[in-house]
Amino acid sequence: MCRFIETLCVRNGETQHLAYHQERVDRSRQAVLKINQPLALDQLLQVPEKWKTVERVKCRVVYSADIEEISFSEYMPRTIRSLRLMPHDTIQYDHKFADRHLINHLFAQRQSDDDILMVKNGLITDTSYSNVAFFDGQQWFTPHQPLLPGTSRARLLDEGLLQKAKITPNDLPQFEYCSLINAMLPLGERIVAIDDIRW
Secondary structure, three states: OOOEEEEEEEEEEEEEHHHHHHHHHHHHHHHHOOOOOOOOOOOOOOHHHHHHOOOOEEEEEEEEEEEEEEEEEOOOOOOOOOEEEOOEEEOOOOOOOOOOHHHHHHHHOOOOOOOOEEEEEOOOEEEEEEEEEEOOOOEEEOOOOOOOOOHHHHHHHOOOOOEEEEEOHHHHHOEEEEEEOOOOOOEEEEEEEEEEOOO
16 A cells, blocks of 8 residues: 655644645545545644654654554754756656655765756756745745645745746746755755756
C-alpha cells in the first residue's frame, strides 16, 4: 500500500496551520487509496511535553490507511545558497509520497550546488523539498503548477501573499531572489539570489 508523509511545524507546543495539513491528508487518501474517512489529525497528534517549550519542532507523520508513525525533532534549517536547475519532463509527485527515489536521484546530480530546482516541460516547479516563490521587487510569484501543492503555498495564496505564474528558466532575470517555502520555512526566511540559480 502507498505510504505518505506529512510534515507539520510545531511552535512552542502549538501545531501550525493544521487545517491545511488535514485537507491534504484527506485528499491524498481519497485520491490514491479511495478512503473517504478522514484521519483526525487534531486528535491523533499529541505534542510530547519535552517539545512544548522548543521554538520550532518538526513533526513527521507517516501514514497510509492509518497513521503508521509520528516523530518529533528540533528543526535545523538546511543551508541553501545555490540551486541547480534540473530538467525532468515526466516526474510525478502530486501527493507527498514516502517514496522519493526519483527526486533523490535528481538531487544526487546537483554537483556543487546545495539543492535542485526542478524544471518540467520547460517550467520551473519545486526544489527537492520545498515549493518556491520569486520576488520581483514588488510582489511574490509562485509556479502555477508545482510538483507538489504544498500546504504553506496554499495558505499564502489564500492570504493573497503569492500570485501564480508560469515561470521558465529564461524568466529568472526579472526576479531578485527565490524563497524556499514549506511547512517549516516561512516565506522570505530561506532565500537564494537569482545569480545562484544555474544550469
